[in-house]
Amino acid sequence: MKSESxxxxxxxxxxWVPSHLxxxxxxxxxxxxxxxxxxxxxxxxxxxxxxxxxxRTLSVREAFKIGLWFDITVASYALLLPYLLLxxxxxxxxxxxxxxxxxxxxxxxxxLVSLIxxxxxxxxxNFFNSRLTTAAVHWKNNVQVAKYIVSEVKYYPFILIxxxxxxxxxxxxxxxxxxxxxIASTYSHKNRLITxxxxxxxxxxxxxxxxxPKTPDLKRATxxxxxxxxxxxxxxxxxxxxxxxxxxxxxTNIEKAISVVEESLxxxxxxxxxxxxxxxxxxxxxxxxxxxxxxxxxxxxxRMGVFGNPKNLTPHLDSLARTSIFFDNCFSNGxxxxxxxxxxxxxxxxxxxxxxxxNGRSEFLDFTGLPVTLREKGYTTEFFCTHPKTFDNLxxxxxxxxxxxxSDLADYPPEKIANSWGxxxxxLFEHAFETMDKLAADPAGKPFFSTxxxxxxxxxxxxxxxxxxxxxxxxxxxxxxxxTDWAIHNFIESCAQKPWYNNTVFVFxxxxxxxxxxxxxxxLSYNHVPLIIHAPGLFNKPEVRHQLxxxxxxxxxxxxxxxxDYVQNTLGYDLFQEQRPFSFFSQxxxxxxxxxxxxxxxxxxxxETLIDYRSGSYEDISHLYPALVDSMKNFACxxxxxxxxxxxxxxxxxxxxxxAVRSTK
Numbered sequence: 001m002k003s004e005s006x007x008x009x010x011x012x013x014x015x016w017v018p019s020h021l022x023x024x025x026x027x028x029x030x031x032x033x034x035x036x037x038x039x040x041x042x043x044x045x046x047x048x049x050x051x052x053x054x055x056r057t058l059s060v061r062e063a064f065k066i067g068l069w070f071d072i073t074v075a076s077y078a079l080l081l082p083y084l085l086l087x088x089x090x091x092x093x094x095x096x097x098x099x100x101x102x103x104x105x106x107x108x109x110x111x112l113v114s115l116i117x118x119x120x121x122x123x124x125x126n127f128f129n130s131r132l133t134t135a136a137v138h139w140k141n142n143v144q145v146a147k148y149i150v151s152e153v154k155y156y157p158f159i160l161i162x163x164x165x166x167x168x169x170x171x172x173x174x175x176x177x178x179x180x181x182x183i184a185s186t187y188s189h190k191n192r193l194i195t196x197x198x199x200x201x202x203x204x205x206x207x208x209x210x211x212x213p214k215t216p217d218l219k220r221a222t223x224x225x226x227x228x229x230x231x232x233x234x235x236x237x238x239x240x241x242x243x244x245x246x247x248x249x250x251x252t253n254i255e256k257a258i259s260v261v262e263e264s265l266x267x268x269x270x271x272x273x274x275x276x277x278x279x280x281x282x283x284x285x286x287x288x289x290x291x292x293x294x295x296x297x298x299x300x301x302x303r304m305g306v307f308g309n310p311k312n313l314t315p316h317l318d319s320l321a322r323t324s325i326f327f328d329n330c331f332s333n334g335x336x337x338x339x340x341x342x343x344x345x346x347x348x349x350x351x352x353x354x355x356x357x358x359n360g361r362s363e364f365l366d367f368t369g370l371p372v373t374l375r376e377k378g379y380t381t382e383f384f385c386t387h388p389k390t391f392d393n394l395x396x397x398x399x400x401x402x403x404x405x406x407s408d409l410a411d412y413p414p415e416k417i418a419n420s421w422g423x424x425x426x427x428l429f430e431h432a433f434e435t436m437d438k439l440a441a442d443p444a445g446k447p448f449f450s451t452x453x454x455x456x457x458x459x460x461x462x463x464x465x466x467x468x469x470x471x472x473x474x475x476x477x478x479x480x481x482x483x484t485d486w487a488i489h490n491f492i493e494s495c496a497q498k499p500w501y502n503n504t505v506f507v508f509x510x511x512x513x514x515x516x517x518x519x520x521x522x523x524l525s526y527n528h529v530p531l532i533i534h535a536p537g538l539f540n541k542p543e544v545r546h547q548l549x550x551x552x553x554x555x556x557x558x559x560x561x562x563x564x565d566y567v568q569n570t571l572g573y574d575l576f577q578e579q580r581p582f583s584f585f586s587q588x589x590x591x592x593x594x595x596x597x598x599x600x601x602x603x604x605x606x607x608e609t610l611i612d613y614r615s616g617s618y619e620d621i622s623h624l625y626p627a628l629v630d631s632m633k634n635f636a637c638x639x640x641x642x643x644x645x646x647x648x649x650x651x652x653x654x655x656x657x658x659x660a661v662r663s664t665k
Contacts, residue, residue: 017195018195023177031071035237042121050229062229064233074235078114079110080203087196091196111173117237121236124136128515130587131235131236134353135336228517239589249637251634254641260634265578266278282565287561287562288447289561292507293451293452293507296530297484299513300510300512300529301513302514307528314485320492324533327575330509332512332513333584334585344509347554347571348643349552351586351644357397358397365647370554373654379446379449380442382404382439382451384406385428385453388408425454425455426464426486426487433494435450436495440498456483457481461480462476501536505534510530511529521601524594526587531554549575561576567654569654582594598632608633
């Protein structure tokens, strides 16, 4: 009897559920199972303790529940095209071999792409505190990262698994097709009408993200004060494709945005060539001082002892901070090295989700900034990195914008190569020191501007085998911070033996910070970086300055120290002469804005929060300070809007004080 009942149910299933719906249903369930599995893997890989904490259990369950509706939406959109094509073939029966072959290929591709995105999302989230976005492939025009992946043996198992998955998905699609595609002899018009109507209603419910007729609302994801749980709800396939659409920064029209920026910068009369250009003329004699800008890879404030780290990872850098001018409230403009370079050197903020030096527009423009302005003043300009200069479009952008020479991997002997990113930091600093010493001995007497980009504190966290450095730590990540600190100390000690040392301004800044796991989805450790100005011949005593700073402020601050008359055409502030009202930064699909007490966060999803980060609270109190929220948001968005407008209208270059005509306002 049981067998007959099962056969009856199977007959009814085959009678009322056509083959194309059975096929799509199986694929849909595979996608849902995959998304849920990787959500669980993300939880266990990044916050395994959450699964066992009773006070978080309900929040985790709610995250999985909300995440399921996002998964249904993503899977439904992914299968919309084959559903429409197969429904058409169902209503209009013909020989559709090519259509069926395309459908199998398409659905297999959907499963494979989803698998790759979900798998890549797990370590990406661990590193960037963000679900996977197109920021992961901002290096798309360069093979350096591909070489890094291929050269690392630890990635070989994942490459083999990926190859196996490609083969396995192909076999899976054939098996599903043959297991579901049993064409019934005929379907009546009534059957076709009923099944198509029901399936279409279900598909629409899936596209709406559940049983209610509304478009998916990512604000639903932010239901908790715990940022990790909020991000756990998201589907990485959705965040990946959603990141192709720009982050909306347009709160007002460009005229009002320019007015906001001009008022904050104290501009009374604007140059006709650029609305933010303002002339700086110094009454005191100019200083023909060398300038050395060191961008330290992943040097978060949280790694340093002067900010409270107890592990003594950076004793020499801590000592340098205590004996120099130390800005302890500085924030990087982004969380990627390209952002740190762009903002620190050229004084412009970055827009969320963009590569500032390789976005299809910026690389064709002439910018102002430290190398451009100082070279105009007679400086020799040098850039030092450890990897090929083609990475991140450095060769195109930097050589076009002020650098006489870029020293890269090609300038080092093969035996000095430490890992897939080139030489170690000690070799980098040794080469930079030797080059600068030769420049200082030039009979022409030209001052130099040098930029040094460190690398060893970047994965794979490998120091040179030949190094004489002796670590105290056993953790490979902590060892690299000790190593870089040691290399910086040796560099400064070598410079101190030279007569040009007292005539040089050294600037040390983190290119960005690191993601220190915490309950909030915008960790300040990722953007809070040290900014140290070491000028032994300029400052008589050390000083800790607590004012807000961004990397964009380095350019005008240095120009003020060397007293070189110039026209400032960037969005930076001279930290010795001006006060920045807010610092702001990008974390890809999130924007953060801080003052001395509060952190305001605007997300691409539209969710906004304000927290009192100084007190350690994670409660959203935006409703208590609406005026402050408006001021912070208006300031940051106006700056970003003006920055984008200047790029789009080719107004980011140098402005001549002699030829410019000021507009009357």
